[in-house]
Every structure is written in C-alpha cells, then in structure tokens.
Amino acid sequence: MHFTLNENQVAIAELAAKFAAKEIAPHVDADEANGFFRKDLFRKAGEAGLLGIQLSSEFGGSDLGTMEYVLMLEEIAKVSSGYGTSLSVTMLPASMIAKAGTQAQKEKYLPALVSGEKIGAFCLTEPQNGSDAGSLQTTAVRKGDHYVLNGVKQFITNGMQADILLVMARTGQAGSKGVSAFIVETKTPGVKGGKLEKKMGMRVSPTQEILFENVVVPLENRLSDEGTGFTAAKTALDGGRISIAAIANGISKAALDRAIAYAKEREQFGKPIMEFQGVSFTLADMATELEASRLLTFQAAYRKDEHMDFSVQASMAKLKSTESCMRITTDAVQVLGGYGYMEEFQVERYMREAKMLQIVEGTSQIQRIVIARGMK
Ligand SMILES: Cc1cc2nc3c(=O)[nH]c(=O)nc-3n(C[C@H](O)[C@H](O)[C@H](O)COP(=O)(O)OP(=O)(O)OC[C@H]3O[C@@H](n4cnc5c(N)ncnc54)[C@H](O)[C@@H]3O)c2cc1C
Structure with missing residues (x-):
C-alpha cells in the first residue's frame, strides 16, 4: 500500500510541529526534570485545533480522520511524548462519548474536551486487574x-488533573459482559486522588491512582446500555493503539534524527563516525524499522477511516512501532556513545519513554494475543 499525504494532512503536521516548537520545546527539559504538568497546554492545543481533529464540527471538532490525528501526535511526540500521551488520553473519553453517547452527553462533554477547557482520563486498570x-x-x-x-x-494518565473520567465498573455478572461505562466528573463527592506515581519517564504526564468511595453517578451519565462498557473500552483502545504507535514513531524519528546528525559531526580516528560501516548500518536499520512502523500505523489509520476492520492492524502497528522505538532509541544512545548516556543529549530520555509505550494500552504480549486471535 502506498501513502501520499494530502494538503490537509501536511498542513496538520506542520501546525502540530509549530505548536510543539513554540509551546512545548522551550519547557520540556525542565518539566521532565521537575515532573511539572503544563495544564494550560490543553487549552492552547484546543485553540490551535489539535484536540478535536477526529470529532464532528457540531461539537467543535475538525471533521478530519485518524491519519491527520496520527500525523499530529507524531509531531508532538518528537518533542515530548509525555505531553503526546496526555493529549491522546484526554481524547479517549471523547472518542467513547462521540461513538456511544447520547446527544445530551455529547453536547455536555465534547465541546469542553475539544477546546481543552476540560481534561479527560480513561479509568480501566485496577491494582489487581x-x-x-x-x-x-x-x-x-x-x-x-x-x-x-x-x-x-x-x-x-492525567489523574486528578482530569475533570472528566470515563470509568469502567461492574454492574452485572462476572467477566467482561458485566461491565458498564460511566462518565464521572472528578469534582463529584467521593472521587479521591490516591498515590501520584514517580515514573521512569514521561514525568510531565501525571499517572495517579483514583479512588471511588460511594460516588453517586446519575443514570444519565451511563454510557450506552448496561453491559456494553467493556466493548466500548476495547473499541476505544483499538483506536488508542494507533495513537500509541504514532507517539512511538515520533520518538523514533527524534532519536534517529539526533543519531544521524551526531554521526555526521562526531569524528574518531580522523573521520566522521558515519563513515564507519558499523555505525552507518545501525542507522540504516533504525531508518528501516521506523519506515516499516509508520507504514503499519498509516495502514491501521487508513482502515479505521475507511470503516474497515482495523483491530488486528492497530495491534500490529502498536506492537511493531513500540518494539522498534525501544530498539531505535537504544541504538541512538549507542551511536552517541558516552554523550548518549547523558541527559543533555535527550536520547536517554527517548529510551526511557519508549519502555512505557511497550506497556500501556495493552502490553506487547497482549497485542500478540489480539493478532494471533485474528488468525482463527
Ligand atoms: C505510565 C502509565 C500510564 C497508564 N495510563 C493508564 C490509563 O490512563 N488508564 C488505564 O486504565 N490504565 C493505564 N495504565 C495501565 C496499563 O494499561 C497497564 O499497566 C497495562 O495494561 C498492563 O497491566 P499491568 O500493569 O497490570 O500488568 P499485568 O497485566 O499484571 O502484566 C504483567 C506482565 O504479564 C504479561 N501478561 C499478562 N497477561 C498475559 C497473557 N495472557 N499472556 C502473556 N503475557 C501476559 C504482561 O504482558 C506483562 O508483561 C498505564 C500504565 C502506565 C505504566
């Protein structure tokens, strides 16, 4: 399959790159060091039209597709995958409400999420599950x-910084068919912030435990019918996996660019290290891995936009892109030698961030289960 980007897609990528250069790049090193979450970035991203790319203009969105969304996330993740992750997670509840919500739910919650005035979070994982x-x-x-x-x-992700939580909870029988989804506002009495995690990377993106203690949720805040919550979450995660693949590809591109520039400049034994086959072959493998990852991601996005089955392709894109990202970022550190290990050159950060992407929204093992199931 061959992909040529259209004018809209090129424009979105350029817009996101400019946004990241202006609003994120100047702060990202300090924010990562301090674990500082720039909440106003959501409103700015909303104003720039970056949040509602896939949503209907009826609710402030841009009526565009997953391809445009993927290109936006890649550009943000080249600068900060932590912010890329937080921005993509705020859109998970939005995508669920857009797909399965009532008109009243859409009118109440989507414009606020699209404009970035409110932040969303997706609450599925539990301590034991x-x-x-x-x-x-x-x-x-x-x-x-x-x-x-x-x-x-x-x-x-986003923890108690979020205003709107999409919470999966059991309303019936054991197993996935007994799960329903609820829209819960963080300000509701009984919603409490638990442990704020200290992480290996992506420190600009808060990760927090959230406790629900006798939280009263009105009937009108249930998303669709009882028992449909797990399927709704799974569908959202299929889309989310394309987003995580895009974020991984953004990091990989940043790491590759940094490694190529360094290899051209750094001299050892009287010539640039790029001229040693041991280095240039590593760079060639990194570029090939990234190209393959992007093509899989574009294919999954294309299938979603064309309303074809895309679950297996989304898992393939997520598996390949995140595993490649781990390898590309590790190789980038190697190409930069001792400097690669130092914070100043950023590739060590990319390597720490890559690890997270192999775990979230279904680990690499879980993606393989989805792909293998598709073979039956
Ligand atoms: C930074 C961060 C942000 C996150 N944000 C969110 C969020 O916003 N919302 C949310 O709901 N969750 C979130 N998560 C949770 C994340 O989705 C889970 O950590 C992930 O799904 C894995 O679950 P677990 O950590 O319980 O590991 P486990 O499920 O306990 O898995 C442990 C290991 O066993 C393997 N394993 C498990 N089952 C199988 C199997 N059947 N076959 C083979 N191997 C298997 C796994 O691949 C893994 O290697 C986040 C996690 C992180 C690290």
Whole structure:
C-alpha cells in the first residue's frame, strides 16, 4: 500500500510541529526534570485545533480522520511524548462519548474536551486487574435514578488533573459482559486522588491512582446500555493503539534524527563516525524499522477511516512501532556513545519513554494475543 499525504494532512503536521516548537520545546527539559504538568497546554492545543481533529464540527471538532490525528501526535511526540500521551488520553473519553453517547452527553462533554477547557482520563486498570481488565472489581450499584460507584483505578494518565473520567465498573455478572461505562466528573463527592506515581519517564504526564468511595453517578451519565462498557473500552483502545504507535514513531524519528546528525559531526580516528560501516548500518536499520512502523500505523489509520476492520492492524502497528522505538532509541544512545548516556543529549530520555509505550494500552504480549486471535 502506498501513502501520499494530502494538503490537509501536511498542513496538520506542520501546525502540530509549530505548536510543539513554540509551546512545548522551550519547557520540556525542565518539566521532565521537575515532573511539572503544563495544564494550560490543553487549552492552547484546543485553540490551535489539535484536540478535536477526529470529532464532528457540531461539537467543535475538525471533521478530519485518524491519519491527520496520527500525523499530529507524531509531531508532538518528537518533542515530548509525555505531553503526546496526555493529549491522546484526554481524547479517549471523547472518542467513547462521540461513538456511544447520547446527544445530551455529547453536547455536555465534547465541546469542553475539544477546546481543552476540560481534561479527560480513561479509568480501566485496577491494582489487581491490568491485562485482564475484563475481571475488574470496581462496582456500580443501581439505586433508582443513580448508581453508586466503589473501587480503585490504578495508573490513570492525567489523574486528578482530569475533570472528566470515563470509568469502567461492574454492574452485572462476572467477566467482561458485566461491565458498564460511566462518565464521572472528578469534582463529584467521593472521587479521591490516591498515590501520584514517580515514573521512569514521561514525568510531565501525571499517572495517579483514583479512588471511588460511594460516588453517586446519575443514570444519565451511563454510557450506552448496561453491559456494553467493556466493548466500548476495547473499541476505544483499538483506536488508542494507533495513537500509541504514532507517539512511538515520533520518538523514533527524534532519536534517529539526533543519531544521524551526531554521526555526521562526531569524528574518531580522523573521520566522521558515519563513515564507519558499523555505525552507518545501525542507522540504516533504525531508518528501516521506523519506515516499516509508520507504514503499519498509516495502514491501521487508513482502515479505521475507511470503516474497515482495523483491530488486528492497530495491534500490529502498536506492537511493531513500540518494539522498534525501544530498539531505535537504544541504538541512538549507542551511536552517541558516552554523550548518549547523558541527559543533555535527550536520547536517554527517548529510551526511557519508549519502555512505557511497550506497556500501556495493552502490553506487547497482549497485542500478540489480539493478532494471533485474528488468525482463527
Ligand atoms: C505510565 C502509565 C500510564 C497508564 N495510563 C493508564 C490509563 O490512563 N488508564 C488505564 O486504565 N490504565 C493505564 N495504565 C495501565 C496499563 O494499561 C497497564 O499497566 C497495562 O495494561 C498492563 O497491566 P499491568 O500493569 O497490570 O500488568 P499485568 O497485566 O499484571 O502484566 C504483567 C506482565 O504479564 C504479561 N501478561 C499478562 N497477561 C498475559 C497473557 N495472557 N499472556 C502473556 N503475557 C501476559 C504482561 O504482558 C506483562 O508483561 C498505564 C500504565 C502506565 C505504566
């Protein structure tokens, strides 16, 4: 399959690159060092039209597709994959509400998420249930015109910085068919912030435990029917996996560019290290891995936009792009030698960030399970 970007797509990529250069690049080293979350970035991204790319203009979106979204995320992630992750996670609840929400839910929540005035979070993982999310234990008990939620959600991106939580909770039988999805505002009494995690990387993106203690959620905040929550979350994650692949490819491109520039400049034994085959072959492999990853990601995005099955392709894109990202960033550190190990040259940060992408939104092992299931 051959991909040529159209004018809209090139324009979105340029817009995102300019946004990242102006709003993120000047702060990213300090923010990463201090674990500082730049909340106003969401509003600025919203104003720039970067958040609602895939959503309907009825709710402030741009009526564009996944391809445009992927290109935007790549550009943001080249500068900061931590902010790229936080921005993509705020759109997970938005995509679920857009797909399965009532008109009233869409009108109430989508414009605020698209403009960046409100931040979203996706609450599936629990302390005892990660990959096996269908066994989640948070409960939502119906009491007349409302539900009462109790439970703990673990490793939630954006944490209590978020205003709108999409929470998967058990309303019925054991297993994934007993799960429903709820829109819960963080300000609701009983929603409490737990442990704020200290992480290996992506420190600009908060990751926090969220506790639900007798949280009263009105019936109108249930997303679609009882028992459909796990399927809705899985569908959102299929799209989310394309986003994570795009973020991985952004990091890989930044690492590759840095390694090429360094290899051309750094001299040892009287010539640039690029002239040693041992280095140039490494760079050739890095470039090839990235190209393959991007093509898989574009293919998954294309299939989603064309309303074709894309679940297996999304898992392939996520698996390949994140595994390649781990390898490319590790090789970039090697090409830069001792300097690569130092914070100043940023490739060590890319390597730490790559690791996270192999775990979130389904680990590499879980992607292989999805791909293998597709063979039956
Ligand atoms: C920085 C960060 C941000 C996150 N943000 C969010 C968020 O916003 N919302 C959210 O809901 N979650 C979030 N998560 C959670 C993330 O999705 C989970 O960590 C992930 O799904 C894995 O779950 P787990 O950590 O419980 O690992 P486990 O499921 O316990 O897995 C441990 C190991 O066992 C392997 N494994 C498990 N089952 C199988 C199997 N059947 N076959 C082969 N291997 C298997 C896994 O691949 C892994 O290597 C985040 C995690 C991180 C690190």
